[in-house]
Amino acid sequence: MNKSIILYIDDEQENLQSFKMTFWKFYDILLAENTAEAEEMLNKNTVELVISDQKMVGESGLEFIARIKGSYPHTLFILLTAYSDLNIAIEAVNIGVDRYIQKPWDYNELKHAIDNALEKYQLRIKNNELVDELKEINNKLRKSNEDLIKSTLELDKNQALLSAIYNNLPILVFLLDSTYNVLKVNRTGKLMANATEEELIGKNCCRVLKCAEFLYYEKVDPAKKTCSACVIQDAVNNSFEHKSNQYTNEGKLELLQNGTTKNMFVLVTTTFIKQDNNSVLLSIQDITVQKEHEQELKIQFEKTEALNEKLAAAVIKSKEGERLKSSILANISHEIRTPLNGILGFSDMLVNPNIEDSKKEVFSDVIKESSSRLLRVINDLLDISNIEIEDAKLVIESVCVNNILNDLKARFSRRAKKKGLALKLNTPATKLQSSTLTDRLRLIQIFDNLIGNAIKFTPEGTIEFGYKSIDENFNFYVSDTGIGIEQELFDKIFDGFYQVEMDTTREYSGIGIGLAITKKLLGFMGGKIWLESELNVGTTFYFTIPNNKI
Ligand code: ADP
Secondary structure, three states: OOOOEEEEEOOOHHHHHHHHHHHOOOOEEEEEOOHHHHHHHHHHOOOOEEEEEOOOOOOOHHHHHHHHHHHOOOOEEEEEEOOOOHHHHHHHHHHOOOEEEEOOOOHHHHHHHHHHHHHHHHHHHHHHHHHHHHHHHHHHHHHHHHHHHHHHHHHHHHHHHHHHHHHHOOOEEEEEEOOOEEEEEOHHHHHHHOOOHHHHOOOEHHHHOOEHHHHHHHHHOOOOOOOOOOHHHHHHHHHHHHOOOEEEEEEEEEEEEOOEEEEEEEEEEEEEEOOOOOEEEEEEEEOHHHHHHHHHHHHHHHHHHHHHHHHHHHHHHHHHHHHHHHHHHHHHHHHHHHHHHHHHHHHHHHOOOOOOHHHHHHHHHHHHHHHHHHHHHHHHHHHHHHHHOOOOOOOOEEEEHHHHHHHHHHHHHHHHHHHOEEEEEEOOOOOOOOEEEEOHHHHHHHHHHHHHHHHHOOOOEEEEEEEEEEOOEEEEEEEEOOOOOOHHHOOHHHOOOOOOOOOOOOOOOOOOOHHHHHHHHHHHHOOEEEEEEEOOOEEEEEEEEEOOOO
């Protein structure tokens, strides 16, 4: 263990040596003959105790101690005097000398005084250390206190902000326990439930909201606390079950408010409160208006989509129409020019005086045929324009259908024969049974069209027409063994100006409105038309007209 350092000051060498000889075993002793030497040693060493003679040449012990004491606050001082002087003693106490001993010193007294002083020094040091430590602790405490105040203020501020948000939210917020009982409620919650906080706390949230389904179940089975498919309970249960942070649900709620039922579409959000472990924050937002808008938008969107589709179809149709128009016009002009050319050409030849009589007959046949072809085209065109403006007036009269059909057979047999086709008529009823009230000319026109087509589109075989039976309708038909029609075109051929072969280089004459006129006419007459056909096998058109008895 290190020995304590003691500085002994005396201007007499003898005294210095006798002190050192007496105490060297106990302490580390520094000796100084004057105060200047002593001061130097004090600066260089950690001196615990200074023992100084009072009366010395130059500066006295007291003067020295008084001058330097402030610079060495821990060091202790013992003053040695040769005689007893009360004034010195008082002054020594005043300047803080720790002990005052008379010379010649007594060993025991001095040893005791030295040990006392050294003990005091150690205590002083310890004390100082403690004070420093205390100061440090104090500083730390003050600092953490300041921090605490600061964070408390911050917390208060956040708390106030949160509470403002919580209360001003236009959304209902309930803090619920696991039995759906309300622990806390915000302002919107109170408004929606139309109740005060005291009335809501501890009550089932579905009951306080007056959910119609919940109230119904509660009435039927009071022990049952849950509904079958409730948006609120589903969300709350999910949060408790999975302890999941957040769960969102959308659905309908039926609330009984002020005696009426209010149907709402709601967005429900639940948040599991981990810190508590036993509560869930539930928010309910009324999104009825939003949903209605969404629905409206959806309908509008669908309408727009449908309109777009129609527009697109119309654009395609109009383009197609444009194309058709030019091909139809070309066709009509071809169908008018061809017989006209025939008429003009053969009329010129007919007036030639050098022509033989036998040829004249052939020429006049051609002119007749061309004229009737031209007349058919013109009649058809006039008819379709009349029918388009719904102006086909029917002339109803008493007719014998069998007679009409026989006339038609007579008229078409020449044309059929010319093409090598057999023409058959089927009239299973008697003339009397076949008498009815109808428009004779229109009926003839319909047969004209269908038989004309049958002959036109049949290269070989048989044409058969007539009726299969007569009940409340006449069940007519015209069948052929001709080129047939593809099934996809069954509807199209009844559209005006539609022909399976559309270009002018086509094999068959006609302007493509015969069937359109036929269908329209049958519509006016209270009948209908349809067909069966197979490509390269033949076609049968069926049509009916009412059997109006005379
Ligand atoms: P057109 O005979 O003047 O062309 P229609 O309206 O009478 O006009 O007929 C429309 C189209 O229907 C014809 O161009 C032809 O392509 C088809 N068609 C009508 N009848 C028959 C039939 N018996 N056999 C085959 N195709 C037919």
